[in-house]
Structure formats: structure tokens, C-alpha cells
Amino acid sequence: MDGYYASQDGKPTKISNVFCIFEKHAGNIMWRHTETGIPGEVVGLTGVLDVKGVYYSNTDQIKRDLYGTLVSENTIAVNHDHFLTYHLDLDVDGKTNSFIKSNLETKRVTDNISPRKSYWMVVHKIAKTEANARIQLSLKPAELVVSLSFCGRFSVELDVGPLQCQGVIHPNKKTRLGNHIGYRLILGSATSPLLSDDDYPQIRGAFTKYNVWVTSYNKSEKWAGGLYTDRSQGDDTLAVWSLRNRKIKNKDIVLWYTMGFHHVPCQEDFPVMPTLSGGFELRPTNFFERNPVLKTKPPKNVHWPNCTTTRP
Numbered sequence: 001m002d003g004y005y006a007s008q009d010g011k012p013t014k015i016s017n018v019f020c021i022f023e024k025h026a027g028n029i030m031w032r033h034t035e036t037g038i039p040g041e042v043v044g045l046t047g048v049l050d051v052k053g054v055y056y057s058n059t060d061q062i063k064r065d066l067y068g069t070l071v072s073e074n075t076i077a078v079n080h081d082h083f084l085t086y087h088l089d090l091d092v093d094g095k096t097n098s099f100i101k102s103n104l105e106t107k108r109v110t111d112n113i114s115p116r117k118s119y120w121m122v123v124h125k126i127a128k129t130e131a132n133a134r135i136q137l138s139l140k141p142a143e144l145v146v147s148l149s150f151c152g153r154f155s156v157e158l159d160v161g162p163l164q165c166q167g168v169i170h171p172n173k174k175t176r177l178g179n180h181i182g183y184r185l186i187l188g189s190a191t192s193p194l195l196s197d198d199d200y201p202q203i204r205g206a207f208t209k210y211n212v213w214v215t216s217y218n219k220s221e222k223w224a225g226g227l228y229t230d231r232s233q234g235d236d237t238l239a240v241w242s243l244r245n246r247k248i249k250n251k252d253i254v255l256w257y258t259m260g261f262h263h264v265p266c267q268e269d270f271p272v273m274p275t276l277s278g279g280f281e282l283r284p285t286n287f288f289e290r291n292p293v294l295k296t297k298p299p300k301n302v303h304w305p306n307c308t309t310t311r312p
Helices: 200-204 238-242
Strands: 003-006 012-015 051-053 068-072 075-078 080-088 098-108 118-126 142-148 152-158 164-174 180-186 212-216 253-263 281-285
Touching (some): 098 253, 164 253, 212 238
Antiparallel strands (some): 003 012, 051 075, 068 075, 080 253, 098 164, 164 180, 212 253
16 A cells, blocks of 8 residues: 655655555564565564663663663663554445444342342443543553563563443344344454643544544544644544534444554564554344354365274
8 A cells, every 4th residue: 555644845745555454364473574675575564663872781770761671782662652543434234323332230139039149231322422432441551570580571461441342233223133233343452542631642643542433424534643643733633523522323423443552662672573463353243143154064074094083
């Protein structure tokens, strides 16, 4: 895909073939960097850390906040974020759709009939306006570091949030049993920004404030960060559009989902970062009256010459 950036005079400048989108198996722990001069080889970017020079060669010398990690002598890799916003224009059996929030809630048993003390249930609520549809999933991002005397250390980023599921449905399309037909959003890595709301990068990136947004469809509202994000004053973003608080019940709507990662650099990330994977799923919900794989034909018996086990 081609990309654009704002030149010094403010005009958009085109860069050809700057994005690569392809399907591959997940789970590769290393990078795919190669030299472009090698015939037949391609480049798969996993990223190079943004670093700054310092006087320190060991962490014992550090006496002030560095906002990063010492990854090599005199080299600090700065803390940073990765946010990906998906523009999901779902038209389920037409353009008249609604956004439903399903919260999983604990219910205490108040009668003396059941020996159980609690259950959990799903409480559905259809969002009527854009303000009703905003969802912030993460409560407090944290990094868990466990020190091991025999093998160093490892780290995992944690995001703790409420149990929720969301979906886009058609209000007048139901199954034989009366359930709504739609798509369910299976959430991926839910990350909220850590910058102050009045910090200029966050003003430009205000679309990261919530993980889920729903807006009324407008063909000019396509890019969450506006047309020129790096030159933005924050006046043309998803966060500004949503302030109009338009009605979204039984309307042509757009679902925006933001996922991301807080990256605390470590020495293994230098000089080239290993691959980090993330994702989410849009799952059809109540599209079928029953499990569709029940119609799948059973596999034929196949003789494997190296198999010595006999079936009874």
C-alpha cells in the first residue's frame, strides 16, 4: 500500500509501497529483516528502537528518571506505545444496525431455595448515542517482573479490565428462537494511554482514550487521527467527531476498535526488536440455527504405512 506524509509546505507527499499486508503464521519470535540488495529477499519490519545517548554504562550510575531502559553502554531505549485503530464499517443485513453492550455481572441469590450464593448473568444494553457507546476497558496497566536467581528475569505486560463483550446487530433480524443476528467483537490487547490529556501527543492521539467507539457513518470520517496526524492540532480526530453525540440506534454506524501495547524496552529488543503479536476477532453470532459443522462429512479411513496401532 502507498503512504503519505505532510511535507514542509503542508502538501501531502506520496511514498509508494510503504505498507505491506500479508498473511502468515503467528508466533515467530525473531525478526524478518533482510538486506534489500539481496535478490529475491524481502523486508518484514519488526521495528528498531528509538534511542538516545547518555553518560551511563551501568544502571548503578543512574540518579534521575530516564523514561526508558539502558539497553547498551551509553544508550537508552525510550518507553513508548503502539496503538492500532480499526475502522469497522459493518452492515449486518443492511445499513440499519445497532450497537449492543453486554456486561457480565455477578448476582447474589436472595432467596432460601437454592444453596448457591451467587450467579453471573449477561445484561444487554443497546447504545442510543455515540456517548453511550464509548468503552474504556483497561483499568491499570502494569508490568510484572519476576527475578529468578538461576535464569535472569522475564516480563509480561498485564492489562486488567472488566469482563465485557460488544457486538453489532440488525434490530429486525432474529433467529427462529428470537436471538439477534450480528457480529461479536472478541477483544484483543486492551491498552489505555498513559499520557496526560493536555499533552500534545495525546491531544493528537485522543482516539486512544477509549478502546471502543461507535459513530454515525460519515464518508469523510475515515482516519481516526484525521488526515494529517503528525501536523494535527487535535481538531480533526475520532474523539472530536464523537462529541457530536449523534444517534446510533438503528442507524448506519461504524465501530472503531483500538488495541495496543505499552512497550517497556529490554536488552533483547536492542538493536532490533523481536516480533510481538496481537489481534482480535469479529465472530458471527447467531447467524446459524445450530452448529454448521454438523453437516460436515466424516473423513474417510486412510491407511498409514508407518502406523502400527490397530483399531478395535
